[in-house]
Amino acid sequence: MTSSQVDIKDPFAGERLKESPFHPRQALLNLRDAWSSWNGYKFADYYYDEEYEYFCIRNSCATYDICPMQKYVITGPDAEAMLNRMVTRDISKLKENRVTYVCWCTDEGRMIDDGTIFKMGPDRFLLTCGSPSLAWLRKSTFGFDQLEISDVSDSLAALSFQGPTTCEVLKKMGLVGIEDLKPFCISYFSLGSDDNNRLMVSRTGFTGDLGYELWIEKAYALELWDKLYAAGEDYGIQPYGEAATNMARLEAGFIMPGMEFNEALKTVHYQYDQTPFELNLDWLVDFKKPHFNGRSALLEARDQGAEYTLVKLDIEGNKPAEESFLYSDKECSKEIGYVTSAMWSPVVKANIALAMVMTSALDGDIWAEIYYSKELRHHSKVAQCTFQTHPFWSPKRARATPPGLY
Amino acid sequence: MHEYDNIIIGGGHNGLICATYLARKGQSVLLLEASNTLGGLAASREFSPDFRVSVAHSLSHFSEAVSKELRLADHGYSPCGEILDTVGLSLDGQHVVVSGDQISGVNASDTDNYGSYLATLKRFAGALKPFWMKTMPRIGTTRLSEIITFGHLGAKLRLLGKKDMGEFMRVATLPSRDLMDENFDSDILKAVLSWDGLIGSKMAPRSPNASVLNMFYRMSGQHDGAHFLPSGGIKSLIDALHGAALAAGVEVKTGAEVNRVVIDSDDTGLFASGVELSSGEFIKSACVVSSADPKRTFLNLVGARNLEIDFVNRINRLRSDGYVGKLHLALDSLPKFHGVDNPASRMIIAPSLDAIEFAFDDAKYGEYSESPVMEIIVPSVKDISLAPEGKHVLSAHIMYLPHALKGGWTEAARENLYQKLIGILELYAPGISGQIIDGEVLTPADLETTYLNTGGHWHHTELSMDQMLMMRPTYEAAQYSTPINNLYLCGAGSHPGGGLMGGPGHNAAKEIIGTKKKA
Numbered sequence: 001m002t003s004s005q006v007d008i009k010d011p012f013a014g015e016r017l018k019e020s021p022f023h024p025r026q027a028l029l030n031l032r033d034a035w036s037s038w039n040g041y042k043f044a045d046y047y048y049d050e051e052y053e054y055f056c057i058r059n060s061c062a063t064y065d066i067c068p069m070q071k072y073v074i075t076g077p078d079a080e081a082m083l084n085r086m087v088t089r090d091i092s093k094l095k096e097n098r099v100t101y102v103c104w105c106t107d108e109g110r111m112i113d114d115g116t117i118f119k120m121g122p123d124r125f126l127l128t129c130g131s132p133s134l135a136w137l138r139k140s141t142f143g144f145d146q147l148e149i150s151d152v153s154d155s156l157a158a159l160s161f162q163g164p165t166t167c168e169v170l171k172k173m174g175l176v177g178i179e180d181l182k183p184f185c186i187s188y189f190s191l192g193s194d195d196n197n198r199l200m201v202s203r204t205g206f207t208g209d210l211g212y213e214l215w216i217e218k219a220y221a222l223e224l225w226d227k228l229y230a231a232g233e234d235y236g237i238q239p240y241g242e243a244a245t246n247m248a249r250l251e252a253g254f255i256m257p258g259m260e261f262n263e264a265l266k267t268v269h270y271q272y273d274q275t276p277f278e279l280n281l282d283w284l285v286d287f288k289k290p291h292f293n294g295r296s297a298l299l300e301a302r303d304q305g306a307e308y309t310l311v312k313l314d315i316e317g318n319k320p321a322e323e324s325f326l327y328s329d330k331e332c333s334k335e336i337g338y339v340t341s342a343m344w345s346p347v348v349k350a351n352i353a354l355a356m357v358m359t360s361a362l363d364g365d366i367w368a369e370i371y372y373s374k375e376l377r378h379h380s381k382v383a384q385c386t387f388q389t390h391p392f393w394s395p396k397r398a399r400a401t402p403p404g405l406y
Numbered sequence: 407m408h409e410y411d412n413i414i415i416g417g418g419h420n421g422l423i424c425a426t427y428l429a430r431k432g433q434s435v436l437l438l439e440a441s442n443t444l445g446g447l448a449a450s451r452e453f454s455p456d457f458r459v460s461v462a463h464s465l466s467h468f469s470e471a472v473s474k475e476l477r478l479a480d481h482g483y484s485p486c487g488e489i490l491d492t493v494g495l496s497l498d499g500q501h502v503v504v505s506g507d508q509i510s511g512v513n514a515s516d517t518d519n520y521g522s523y524l525a526t527l528k529r530f531a532g533a534l535k536p537f538w539m540k541t542m543p544r545i546g547t548t549r550l551s552e553i554i555t556f557g558h559l560g561a562k563l564r565l566l567g568k569k570d571m572g573e574f575m576r577v578a579t580l581p582s583r584d585l586m587d588e589n590f591d592s593d594i595l596k597a598v599l600s601w602d603g604l605i606g607s608k609m610a611p612r613s614p615n616a617s618v619l620n621m622f623y624r625m626s627g628q629h630d631g632a633h634f635l636p637s638g639g640i641k642s643l644i645d646a647l648h649g650a651a652l653a654a655g656v657e658v659k660t661g662a663e664v665n666r667v668v669i670d671s672d673d674t675g676l677f678a679s680g681v682e683l684s685s686g687e688f689i690k691s692a693c694v695v696s697s698a699d700p701k702r703t704f705l706n707l708v709g710a711r712n713l714e715i716d717f718v719n720r721i722n723r724l725r726s727d728g729y730v731g732k733l734h735l736a737l738d739s740l741p742k743f744h745g746v747d748n749p750a751s752r753m754i755i756a757p758s759l760d761a762i763e764f765a766f767d768d769a770k771y772g773e774y775s776e777s778p779v780m781e782i783i784v785p786s787v788k789d790i791s792l793a794p795e796g797k798h799v800l801s802a803h804i805m806y807l808p809h810a811l812k813g814g815w816t817e818a819a820r821e822n823l824y825q826k827l828i829g830i831l832e833l834y835a836p837g838i839s840g841q842i843i844d845g846e847v848l849t850p851a852d853l854e855t856t857y858l859n860t861g862g863h864w865h866h867t868e869l870s871m872d873q874m875l876m877m878r879p880t881y882e883a884a885q886y887s888t889p890i891n892n893l894y895l896c897g898a899g900s901h902p903g904g905g906l907m908g909g910p911g912h913n914a915a916k917e918i919i920g921t922k923k924k925a
Contacts, residue, residue: 085711107714107882139719143710290671293715296889299674 017042020067021157021221025229029239036242039132039153041068044241051346053240054247057207058347060406061163061232062240064206066213067221071156072127072137076147079123086140087117088276088285088292094119097186099202103276103284104136109297110264110273112136113257114281116204118186126152130257136265140293157221161228162211162248164397164406165235170212173231175201179402181212191216191223199224206245208252210397250341251348251393253312255279260310260340260354278306278356308337308356312388313366315351318344319381321368326355328364330382336361339368348392353385362387409690410436412918413681414656415664415707416697416858416897418446422647422656423911424695424896424918426476429654431919436689437656438681440663440858445644446697447857447864448906454844457736458792460640461853463783463801464490464752465906466602467627468643471539472908481649487636488788489629491751492601494594495834499745502594506632512592523589523599524630530574531625533562538626538902538909541885541917542876578619579871583611583759585618593758600762601754601781602631605803606864606904608729610766611759616870623869623902633752639789643906663858667694667707667893676712677891693922695914697897699859699866700879701726708890717889720880724873724899728850728862729769731807733780733827735800736793736844741784743835753782755834762805769806774823778830780804797843802827809850809861820847865904866897875901886914887921894918 010016018041020026026044034045043065046053056062074083084091087102094100096119103114115129127137137149161170170178175189181203191197197220205211216224229237249256257263260279267273275298276285285298315321326337337357345352357366366385371378397403414425417439429435443449448462465487472478473485494502494511502511509520537559543552563571577585582603586596596611602624603617604610611617625631636642651658663684670679680690696703700721704710710718743749756762756779765775786798793799804827811819824847831838850862859866867879876884879899886894896914898904 081711086715107716136715140715142715142719142722143705143713287673291676291712296675 018154020065021218022065022067022159022225025222025225026065026239034241038068038242039070043068044239046241046243047239050241050243050247053238053244054346056236056238057163057209057240057244057248059164060236060238061161061165061169062238062244063228064160064162064240064245066158066160067218069153069158070129070132070134071152071158072134073120073150073152074125074127074137074147075150076123078144078146079125082141082144082147083117083125083127084289085144085292086137088294088298090286090289091117091119096121099184099186099204101284103281105276105294105298106264107294107297108264109275109294109301110267110271111261111276111279111281112264114255118202120186131263155218157216157218157224159214159224159228160205160211161214162205162207162209164210164395164403165232166211167403168405169228169232169235169237170201173227175199178212182401183399191220191227196220197223206252206254207248208254208391208393208398209248209395210403246341247343247345250343250352250354251345251391253354253391255310255354256341260356275301275306277301278308278310280310306359309359309362310340311355311357311362312392313339313353313355313368313385314388314392315342315353315368315370315385316383317370317381318351319370319372319383320344320351321353321370321383321385324353324368324370326357326385327367327369327382328361330365330367330384332367332369332382336364336366345392350392351383352388352392355385409680410434411691412436412693412695413438413689413691414695414697414896415667415681415703416440416446417444417658417660418697418897419448419644419647419906419908420897420911420914421446421695421697422644422651423472423476423908424697424915425656426647426651426654427912427915428695428918429651429656433922435656436691437651437658438662438664438683439658439660441856442661444648444658444660445641447853447859448640448644450641450644451734453734453846454736456794457734457797457799457844458641459734459785459799459801461732461848461857462640462906463785463803464633464635465627465640465643466629466631466633467624467905467907469539469908469912470628472912476647476650478643478646478650481646481653482638483643483646484637485628487634490633490635490783492598492633493746493751493753494598495743495753495755496594496745496757497833501745502592502598503751504595504598506629509595512590512595516590516592516595519589526570526573527621527625528630529566529570530577531622531630533566533574534622535626536562537875538623538907539912541913542878542901544885545876545881578622579614579616580618581612581614582617582621583763586611586759594756596759597756597762597779598754600759601756604762605781605805606728606730607868607870608725608727608770609870610763610806612763613766616874619871619874620869624905626902626907635785635788637788639785639792640906664698664707666709667696667703667890669708669712669890674891678708678893693892693894693918695894695896695918697895697911699726699863699897700724700883700895700899701860701867702858703895703897703899704888708893712890714889717880717882721883724879725868725870726861726863726866727809728853728859728864729766729806729808730864731804731823731850732848732853733800733802733804733824734846734848735842737798737800737838737841738843739796739841740787740798741800741835741838741841748787749782749784750787755780755782755830766806769808772808772810772812774807774811774819775805776826778804778806778823778827780827780830782831804847807849809854809863811849811851815849815851820849823847823849864898866899869903874903878903886910886917
């Protein structure tokens, strides 16, 4: 018997990365085979070229596979009370068919994760977040008996569709009235092939631009893809990966776990995680709410003031200040912080960064010690940084309803 | 305006003690007891017409400080009652008798070793003694008084000397079996000396954790752990505590079951503002102090949703299943134990450490023991008021009975257990079954229903390493204050723990008074 006759079983079958419902189409377009992974899914870093994909987001339209995102449907009379005790924001004010950005903290007020809550009905919510959170959710439900959590991460397919021409493409696809959908609102459409394929569209995204997120049962994922790509053909629709997402979100000033914050439940070193105040998320913490997890610790943290504060920096020159230390003087004698994310922003035409800076040093000069290399030779420079209070990129079209024509 | 400065939930000895200390500081105190009788597990119970007994049937480490400070003697409590010998019953009548620092019924080597064994244990217990009546320091504390306590604890252990400190560290968490095997030959003696470290907990001789530490805890009283009965019985202690409470101005309401702690909020968060009774009545109070167990307090009375997520999950995880049941017999005459002239001692039926271990094995898998072990007292020998003239009461702690019996505590299961217990007693006290007028078995499930202690646990929650000292019942509630402002704990679920001791009530009152002074 030769080995070719042996029926070869994959010994690592259980360890292979899962494929998203959009994978058959995305694999065809992943010319570079640039796969990495997210939550156990095969997931593209980029498909063709990260800069090209970034420009698609900013100038036409592009899709980002968010199937690997964690999605939990929480239903029942206690659902709202449970979520409201878990997150720092007051979601009792959230209206039906609206979405809100939230974060949740440990008892000690350290940030576990951020995410979005969709109110789909009076007792029905969808919670989405970057990392698996079922264990914390289950802990959080202790004492709330009238609710059910179902993890729909694998069954609910989702595609983020971002860029200035997205509304036009969706209109062309037949989503009548999509232009009236306001930011952070939800609307439902039928794809038409049978009664079950209800498409949920939320005007949300992670790029700071005009954009939508499309949610559908995974059985209809390819049908959605094909209809969207047919409608978007003339608009140069293109999938984008993690690399372009990271550029777009940095321009929008959005934080990323593993970059700006370390998830508290995975943090080993004491206080190497963050409070929402350190991350400039004060507006997410609603002390008018009498009780939520971490409230008393956060009250103390607020009164004490954050040691570090996340800031947006505009840095002179064009060398990205990746992983730079920050100083209060050009001589780099007093260290005051560190850069968490940095890039040359093509759309803003600026050298931008997010950085953690000691709150006490925010009033003074900020200098970045930048290391870069040129044809294998390493160089360093010290560049002055300017504080930015507003997002680097925040076009009116992201908020206008109906969005303008592009 | 608040109606009261303090409401105390629960009229057990800790509730009464806490209430009295607070009232003596001039604060208004309302004590609410769910049942019609004060005393909790030490309450007098008429289990058959004219036959009375209390679930807690002897004293071993009731605080002398509390007794003196609250002048319990003025209210009829005499702490210098008679010390009870502990007798390890043997089927052949060759009993082992432990009488203070004397033992009999064992070989010469055991007799020799007992002296040095007891001296060592007394030294170790002595090192810990100052800390049972003190608030344990908060982990990560910056409060000077708490840091001093930490330092004091370290110094006390260090002052044992190098060898003894090492020995203390070795022995404190040793399974009691190892300690006994190291020292003694007699099976009955080993069982008898282990007994007080095990009873009330979910631990058997081979369980590592805190059975030896539990011995030290019980040795904190005036008789180094020897059991005794005050001259007026257990009832005299509860009556004296009640008298002291009334004298201090405590308002006592029985038959007043608290349904929930009323939670309000302001800018600083949630705070307790009073209680709601099961009758529907609301009573306002600036401060609510619960002597109920931590699970009942936080999960039933406060509600999980008013607490922090990790904190309340820790409370829910507390091990609170009781494993001790109670047998009460009304007898028409004095029981005659083989080889015992007068059953005035504390008698233990546990022929060996294995017998205890096997009894535990059954219970830990949800069955009651095939051959239960027990501790027997005939309290009517000393206190004739407990039974009609010439008649007697037998009171026995039974190990091990699971709180959640497989298949449930049905009538058949209880009857079967009762017959089994009578059968064992008959072996040691032939003819006793013919003397029985009436009897009852209280399972841990019965204790829970009657005394509202979760799991029917003697100590409200396991007195084990992970739930002791600054971890009792869990960090962030181990200094009597709780995550809910104005809500305090004062029951056996708090440091130092259970038994008729009084530490939690005393320490909680000191903490509350200290907090109010600062405010």
